[in-house]
Amino acid sequence: MTKALAHPNIALIKYWGKQDKLGNFPATPSLSITLDGLVTETVLTDGSTDRFVINGKEQDDPKVAGFLGALRASLSVPPLEIETVNNFPTGAGLASSASGFAALMTAINAHCQFGLSTEMMSDWARQGSASAARSMYGGFVSLVPPLWRAYPAANVDHWPLNVVIAITSEEKKDVGSTEGMRRTAATSPFYPAWVKDAPEDYATASEAIAQRDFAALAGVAELSCLKMHSIMLTSVPTLSYWNPTTLSCMDGVRDMRRNGIAAFFTIDAGPQVKVVCLPDSVEQVQATLRDIPGVLTTKVCALGGNARILD
Ligand code: DP6
Numbered sequence: 001m002t003k004a005l006a007h008p009n010i011a012l013i014k015y016w017g018k019q020d021k022l023g024n025f026p027a028t029p030s031l032s033i034t035l036d037g038l039v040t041e042t043v044l045t046d047g048s049t050d051r052f053v054i055n056g057k058e059q060d061d062p063k064v065a066g067f068l069g070a071l072r073a074s075l076s077v078p079p080l081e082i083e084t085v086n087n088f089p090t091g092a093g094l095a096s097s098a099s100g101f102a103a104l105m106t107a108i109n110a111h112c113q114f115g116l117s118t119e120m121m122s123d124w125a126r127q128g129s130a131s132a133a134r135s136m137y138g139g140f141v142s143l144v145p146p147l148w149r150a151y152p153a154a155n156v157d158h159w160p161l162n163v164v165i166a167i168t169s170e171e172k173k174d175v176g177s178t179e180g181m182r183r184t185a186a187t188s189p190f191y192p193a194w195v196k197d198a199p200e201d202y203a204t205a206s207e208a209i210a211q212r213d214f215a216a217l218a219g220v221a222e223l224s225c226l227k228m229h230s231i232m233l234t235s236v237p238t239l240s241y242w243n244p245t246t247l248s249c250m251d252g253v254r255d256m257r258r259n260g261i262a263a264f265f266t267i268d269a270g271p272q273v274k275v276v277c278l279p280d281s282v283e284q285v286q287a288t289l290r291d292i293p294g295v296l297t298t299k300v301c302a303l304g305g306n307a308r309i310l311d
Contacts, residue, residue, distance in 0.1 A: 003044075003107065006042075006098075014268075015027075016028065016180075029198055029199055032131070033303055036303060037301035040084060041085050044081070046080065047081035050082070056085075067128040094165070094272055097177070098135040099135050106309060139156040140152070140153040141153060154209055156304070166272060166292070169243060169270075194227055201220050243294070244294065250265055253265045
């Protein structure tokens with residue numbers, strides 16, 4: 001039996017869109033923070049055939065099956081019973097596939113005694129879900145060309161940011177990221193501009209993180225999020241991951257900023273709003289979000305560490 005843990009990450013500079021080649025390579029550079037309060041734990045045991053159980057429910061997951069198939073083309077992986085538990089809503093825009101594939105790859109490496117480096121595990125995790133490459137590492141993490149391998153841009157202690165997550169729905173999303181990206185690349189008239197601008201946004205955010213310049217990071221991160229949602233909204237058929245509460249939270253963050261509180265929002269392929277702030281604003285940010293009608297719960301996270309094996 002082998003047990004591994006990984007944290008989800010949220011991208012401040014978003015990945016949305018893939019290169020036109022095998023291996024699940026992103027079309028845009030991305031930069032994320034890993035979150036400590038959210039956890040995926042995965043237990044592996046040898047089985048007679050593969051079984052995948054998530055939060056107590058057996059599932060046929062084509063992404064997991066495809067991932068195991070790709071691994072087995074290179075490495076000798078026996079049939080596995082995989083039991084995964086998330087302490088947060090699954091498939092609802094909280095990066096469960098990122099922490100899921102990072103935990104799974106970490107567990108497989110130990111269980112099968114492959115001795116792969118973190119770089120190699122991150123490479124494999126990317127093939128399961130590109131954001132999972134980033135969840136192999138804690139702190140601030142880049143996923144960039146030319147190798148499209150994730151690497152730690154700054155460690156957890158570099159800048160103690162907090163994230164307050166406003167959960168506005170626990171429903172599973174209708175359109176997953178992979179299908180959403182395919183649709184956007186094929187149909188949004190603004191997709192080429194998105195791909196073209198991304199390297200500059202990435203560079204601006206990297207510099208803001210290096211300098212611990214919150215205002216600069218806030219500006220470019222919110223813009224990256226809104227550009228991504230603009231190309232989602234202009235896909236055909238449209239991809240709208242927001243609900244009315246998502247919009248109220250965005251307004252709430254803008255109001256806080258007008259009142260001098262350093263905070264910015266980011267939103268992924270789901271209706272949850274993640275508000276990044278400095279530690280001395282956490283209480284105010286959480287209190288404001290909690291009072292917005294439609295917010296079900298809030299959760300405060302600090303930056304989390306690497307994916308790892310649990311004894
Ligand atoms: C909006 O990594 O879930 O969260 O590679 O197809 O599995 P696949 O996509 P995935 O997409 C994440 C998209 C995002 C932005 C981000 O995390 O960079």
